[in-house]
Structures are given as structure tokens and as C-alpha cells.
Amino acid sequence: MVEKVYLLRHGHIDNGSEKRYLGRTDVPLDSFGFEQARELHDYFKAIPIDAIFTSPLKRCLQTTQILCIDKNTRYQIVEAFCEIDMGDWENVPMSYIKLQYPELYAQRGKDLEYFTPPNGESFHDMAKRVRDAFDAMTHHxxxxxxxxxxxxxxxxxxxxxxxxxxxxMFSIEQPYACVNELTWDHQSSKWEYRRVY
Structure with a gap:
């Protein structure tokens, strides 16, 4: 079983001046994001890593490719680690959805786990694919x-x-380029968590 997992968020992206529902829209890192990725590379330079996995989206791939410089470990793309599919709401400003579809907007606020945007995915369904992939990966x-x-x-x-x-879940802060460290505790058979970067 895996002893330690470093769980990272990709570097900064330019999402425009207005808040949008950005799930699988494939935007690249911006200049600050590339700078953050280089800082992550420096952070992990002396930390041994046995395997690297990444979402297939460009912002994660670019972060990963910079992280992998000087590492002998090749990265593997994991489709299950893709961001939530927002369907018809992809890359649409939140203010527009609130104005045009107030009932759906309110419904999402009341039931974040099970609400599904038109032609999209619920957080409940997303959680299953993500957790299944994570559990299989850490056990094998x-x-x-x-x-x-x-x-x-x-x-x-x-x-x-x-x-x-x-x-x-939004109480769990995940800023751009943050690093979560998970360490397996054999006594309690649980993951110990701390954010280290």
C-alpha cells in the first residue's frame, strides 16, 4: 500500500474578470501559473516520488510537466481525475445562470451534492469516479x-x-498550486492530512 500521497492543485489560470462555471473547459496556465509550477518543481526537487498521476486537462498537464523536470519518474494521465463536467453551464458566467435560470441556480445551492447541470455531472457522481480511482491507486x-x-x-x-x-466541501480550501500531504497511519488504518504548501 502507498505510504504517502501529495495531492496538488494545478497552477493559476486566467478565468476572466467574471466568475464562471469552469469544469472541463481546457484552459492553460497563465504566466503566474507557470511561475507557481516552477516553485512546485523546486519544492519537490529533493522529495522522492515513486509515481506521478495527472488529470488530462491542459492546466494540470502543464503543471505536471514542469514538476517532472529532473525527476526520473514519468507521469500517467488518469481520466477519472478530470474536473467536474458542468455540461451546458461550462464556461458560462455564474451571474448569467443566476439571472436566466434562477430556479436551477437556487436548486444547486440547496443540493450541491446531487444537483446535475443540464447535460453535466453531479458532485455525487464525480465523487464516485474520483474516490474509486484514488482507492484503487493507493491500494495497488x-x-x-x-x-x-x-x-x-x-x-x-x-x-x-x-x-x-x-x-x-467548499470549507476545504484549495488555492491554486496548494500541496496536500496524506500519510497512511498503520495503527488507525486512516490517512493523516495536512496542507504543507
């Missing part, structure tokens, strides 16, 4: 893993570990 690999993913993906993993309901 050994040593230390590094996962580069998204705020939503990280929250799905951390909410399970911390016992936080999906409806309360």
Missing part, C-alpha cells in the same frame, strides 16, 4: 505518489478522508 501502488488535479477533485478525496459532507 507502493511508496509515495504525487497527484496533480483540480480543486473539485481534491475536495472529493479530502472530504472522504476528513469526514466532510459534499454539501460542505
Amino acid at each position: 501502488a507502493t511508496g509515495s505518489l504525487l497527484i496533480v488535479a483540480h480543486a473539485g477533485v481534491n475536495r472529493m478525496i479530502l472530504s472522504q478522508i476528513l469526514g466532510v459532507a459534499i454539501n460542505d
Whole structure:
């Protein structure tokens, strides 16, 4: 079994001046995001990593590729670590949805876990694919893993570990380029969590 997992969020992206529902929209890192990725590379330079996994989206791939410089470990793409699919709401400003679809907007606020945007995915369904992939990975690999993913993906993993309901998952802060460290405690058979960067 894996002893340690470093769970990262990708570097900063330019999401425009207005808040949007940005799930699988494939935006790259911006200049600050590339700078953050280089800082993450320096942070992990002396930390041994046995395997690296990443979401297929560009912002994660770019972060991962910079992290992998000087490391002998190749990264593997994991489709299950893709961000939530917001369907018809992808890349649409939140203010527009609130104005045009007030009932759906209110419904999402009341039931964050099970609400599904038109042609999209619920957080409940997302949690299953993410947690299944994480559990399989940590049970079949050994040593230390590094996962580069998204705020939503990280929250799905951390909410399970911390016992936080999906409806309360936004209480788990996941800023750009943050590093969550998970260490397996053999005595309690649980993950110990701390944010280290």
C-alpha cells in the first residue's frame, strides 16, 4: 500500500474578470501559473516520488510537466481525475445562470451534492469516479505518489478522508498550486492530512 500521497492543485489560470462555471473547459496556465509550477518543481526537487498521476486537462498537464523536470519518474494521465463536467453551464458566467435560470441556480445551492447541470455531472457522481480511482491507486501502488488535479477533485478525496459532507466541501480550501500531504497511519488504518504548501 502507498505510504504517502501529495495531492496538488494545478497552477493559476486566467478565468476572466467574471466568475464562471469552469469544469472541463481546457484552459492553460497563465504566466503566474507557470511561475507557481516552477516553485512546485523546486519544492519537490529533493522529495522522492515513486509515481506521478495527472488529470488530462491542459492546466494540470502543464503543471505536471514542469514538476517532472529532473525527476526520473514519468507521469500517467488518469481520466477519472478530470474536473467536474458542468455540461451546458461550462464556461458560462455564474451571474448569467443566476439571472436566466434562477430556479436551477437556487436548486444547486440547496443540493450541491446531487444537483446535475443540464447535460453535466453531479458532485455525487464525480465523487464516485474520483474516490474509486484514488482507492484503487493507493491500494495497488507502493511508496509515495504525487497527484496533480483540480480543486473539485481534491475536495472529493479530502472530504472522504476528513469526514466532510459534499454539501460542505467548499470549507476545504484549495488555492491554486496548494500541496496536500496524506500519510497512511498503520495503527488507525486512516490517512493523516495536512496542507504543507
